[in-house]
Amino acid sequence: MINESVPERQGAALVFLFIIGNSFVFGLARWAGRDLWLSFLVAIVLALPLILVYGRLDTLMHGQSFSEGLHRLFGKWPSRLVALIYSFYAWRLGCLVTGNITNFVQAVSLPDTPQVVMASAYAILVLWAVKEGIEVLARFSSVMVIFVLLILLTALALATTEVDLQEFFPILYDGFWPVFQGAFQLLDFPFLETVLLVGLANALTTKKNSAYKVLIPGFLLAAFFLMLVASASVAILGEEMYKITFFPVFLAIARIDIALFLTRLEVVVGVTFAIGGFLKISVCLLVASKNLAHALGFPDYRFLVTPLVLSIIPGSQWFAKSVMEMNLGATKIAAFTDVMVQIVLPMIFWGVAEIRMSRVRKNKAGKPSGI
């Protein structure tokens, strides 16, 4: 009856939770050690232009999904191939995040519960959420983002008694190289995973040029928040401890002890991890099923959701076999596929789209059009 579109802030909340997602419990940018805050700044500066490109792509294909946009850019078969690549990338990411959470939960709180139980519980919820669609996910995140921010900021505020700012000095003792290594790791995971939101962000905005208003604030907020959490962890644990533990944030929050009453707050980390991770898995699976539907030539994606979501249960066990392996995977520096999917392909799309657009503009001056 009343045409419901998601306001930009809800979209930004979704982007925020997507980026925070599963990432903040890991020791992000651990290559940089005590200089990780510099890595964050470098990564933010490097990521911003790419996020702008994602926003521009969204604007260019306004009103179309990612796969429709691809179709108009490259024609039938090449676009199907690209959609297949993105579908696989999204599905693999979904599996990884699920694996992260199941491993995390088994490692820190439910050691006797098989991971499959946890993964199945996630699959049920994700199945439901993906079938409801992106608007519901955006509303969900705009409520949850308040809780996540409140919980983590409170935890950090309570942790100030444990913070030792001397841990950050001396600055750049090991030179610039580790800082760049850390920055590249941050770009790969989690900043540029935002590429999956291209084509979804336009479902999240009402006005034509507002994809930026969704992506940029969501990204910046998430990036600074991650920086805060990671820096606080280093300041609490010290560089060496930060580098060798699997879940430094968890450990840092666990150190909080106020009057013997406010202790054991690490569970809140688990809670926020579970919420953010759930949102990330849902978005991944939504993108995966939409792109797969395009790749296989189906007009509707909904019937693909169930098999894809169920496949993350075994997939999570395959891609994240153990806490150790998962940790290495999460903190590696830029794998080839990630560079392709996050940087090279979007740049190609952008270039082609701009050329097409200028041609369209020349042909039909004044008439607004998509790609």
Add this chain to the structure above:
Amino acid sequence: MFFWKKAKGERSKAKGLDRLSTSLEINVKWLKSNLFADDDTIVYRHFRTKEPQARQCVLIHADNMTKHEFLSDYIVRPMMSSSLPKELQGRRLIQHITEQVIQSDGVAVFTDYNKLAEGVVAGSGAVLVEGCNHGISVDAQGWERRSVTEPQTESVVRGPRQGFTEDLLVNVSLVRRKILNPALKVKILDVGLQTRTKVAIVYVEGIASKELVDEVFQRIERIETDAILESGYIEEFIRDSPNCPFPTIGHTERPDGVAGKILEGRVAVLVDGTPFALTMPYLLVEAFQANEDYYHHWIAASFHRTLRYISFFLTTSTPGLYLALVTHHPQLIPVNLSVSIAAARKNVPFPAIVEVMVMGLVFEILREGGVRLPKPVGQAISIVGAIVLGDAAVSASLVSAPMIIVVGITGVAGFVVSKLNDTAVLIRILLVVTSAILGIYGFLFGIMGIMIQLASMESFGVPYLSSLTSLTIQGSKDTIVRLPWWRMVLRPRHLAAKNRERLQRKSRSKTK
């Protein structure tokens, strides 16, 4: 109301006769043997008009549905004391009587039996005159009414003491008294094939969106059922997400509540025969609002609001969280507390989930038992239940003492948000089950599932969570907190999209 026209048509076809005869005797005989056969409450008052041209007349009405003094003072007496000119016949005679004899403001002329019968059963007096195949229906409704009193379900410390009654027109007048503006529109429909209950759709033109009003009309017009005995019938027919326990249509007994809602762009539906008015669309935040919030100081009101949200969290989550902590994560409880809980549970033979479920069930039984009992007995039930049963259960080591505290908190907090009480019970059970399976993560899954459900719900096209998800100050002005009136510049975005400004510019700062 095409369906009832159709039903009417079928009925008169079956009887074979529907137009009035010119003979009074035939008319009365036909009524007594057909439409009003076997009905002893229908009164036929025969009388004659004044000589010389005296005519035989009859006044037909249903006993106790009409005001007797009104019928005798304004219909029977003037007709008996006036002489009707002989040359007037048929339609012109009836016109003469309505214009010059009967002293009443509500008069209608009819020519068929069905109209007559409909009027009579609804409390009108019907006048038939010998030699004339037209009749006059005069509004004379008068039956026992409950007076306007303070509603029992929504009593307030500060605020008007008026509550709706069972009479539709009284209720409409109560709302109209609050909004003295011709833009307040009241449309009345008849719903229910057998009961033909009057249903009033009330809204403020220019604030409520036209699409919303049309939608409410369409949904109510689509109802084809035998009976509408309470507004709950309508609610169930027209609501969104009918299988979800969260209410998507609100109900209130208070005229000030209805006035406040329709001034924000909602539509109210008042049903004859019940003091409960429906308001739609209904959003989740409304369950946590009380009309008293708007009469108290805004900080106090915000505090009470926050208290309600906390209470709702407590009543839904305490048993689930307790279970998760005790069974899955005892390390998360501070050591001293953990020890005392363990000591209390040492002699209890059941696992914690059984304890939680059984105590929850007992509490719900006590509540259900207390609700409909006469007051003195109800008190006895609660004393027996709360003190005797609880204490005995603990000393017999059937349940642990912390469990009694958990159930107590759950129960008391549940009464704070009474509009969601039934929903809270179901959520509580869900969370207990999920927490029992996966501990704190199971609890979280339960919460996330509820959030997905809430995020996917709509009420008359408005997202159910709309104010909670706006993430702006102006959008959240009336949610967990209530901002002062001089800060509530705009009406809710989804309800009054076209006419949003409710606070004029000069009042936008505190007027000193």
